[in-house]
Amino acid sequence: MMAGTVEQKLAAMGITIHEPISPLANYVGFVRTGNLLFVSGQICVSPDGQLLAKGKLGAGVTVEQGAAAARGCAINLLAQVKAALGDLDKVVRVVKLGGFVNSTPDFIDAPKVINGASDLMVAAFGDKGRHARAAVGVASLPADCAVEVDGVFEVA
Amino acid sequence: MMAGTVEQKLAAMGITIHEPISPLANYVGFVRTGNLLFVSGQICVSPDGQLLAKGKLGAGVTVEQGAAAARGCAINLLAQVKAALGDLDKVVRVVKLGGFVNSTPDFIDAPKVINGASDLMVAAFGDKGRHARAAVGVASLPADCAVEVDGVFEVA
């Protein structure tokens, strides 16, 4: 299938939408209900299974590394959305992102980290990519990854 | 009322769907909006008020104990769903589970813990029980319970 407009824009930024990452456990990557698509939490892992950032913000992982990892989570979200819809152009709106940052108790810049995901959504979808969001620092994340992001999308 | 198909299947596994646990505070166990049912976070407590697992994963609570506790959270979710709908057979799809694991900073197996909830949903509903999910390790949980899970369901 020819890539749609959104994928072409992403390709121009050097981003390829890969096959979605297999869930780590007994669940699925996404569920559609009506016009809403709920996408599972995506950790910051590359398509070949390497963590983009491992460990905690505030203890070894910098804000810049965290933001790059969050960008990777966003790409993994889009991989799930493509698997669900066939074409990213069917996204009507990015509704909500939930950003979880693997943090020491004194790390207070979760918003700067999750911006890596938010910026990617706006780069991909323009105004349709502007979303509601929550960003918090959590005690730990699966596989000691630095960032996990889940999402809700309105779809055609 | 005669139990529906889903409850019969659960009964065959030795699981009885009890009255829902009363909220710990000024909120309700569920809200329906359209065909979506949002269920409040359920902690791992038995119908008689005993915690199924107390404390943190990574410091005393094992992954197996955590998964059993998550299964208890899932049963409590179903108790809320039954209270909302009267019959679990009216569940069209388990849409999303949010899993919160009471974790030390170095505990990285939240997915294995939350599997206890996911497996129960699939056991109860089959393919309709396969859901989107996020699983994170949090600093603390109410009453020092080991696991809390909330949920979104599509209902008839």
Added chain:
Amino acid sequence: MMAGTVEQKLAAMGITIHEPISPLANYVGFVRTGNLLFVSGQICVSPDGQLLAKGKLGAGVTVEQGAAAARGCAINLLAQVKAALGDLDKVVRVVKLGGFVNSTPDFIDAPKVINGASDLMVAAFGDKGRHARAAVGVASLPADCAVEVDGVFEVA
């Protein structure tokens, strides 16, 4: 515009609904999809930018201070809802609040803290303000604020 019934009730409690707080990063305060309004996580900050409570529950911030901060988060949620709808009377139901409490590992009273937000919703909307909820203790929050709350609303 004349304030609606809900705002009049809030005013009688001494609460003014201000302009919404600007997002800390590249996202928006709310997104409406169909009859659902997803509102971004609101931290406990006053309209003039002062934190209502800074630091962790379990280490300096008391439950009472935390509950007052959560009430401030709820007011900030309503500021977003008013910006979205023009009139709080268009809220059909408060569907779900997600409460994140900046906690030490041994703080176990997140529900009492988030009650500050829940009570405000019920005070504002009566039975329509009764919502599903999750409350967890997180490792850290943006700007070291004590409480963050996000929300889903059914709207007319």
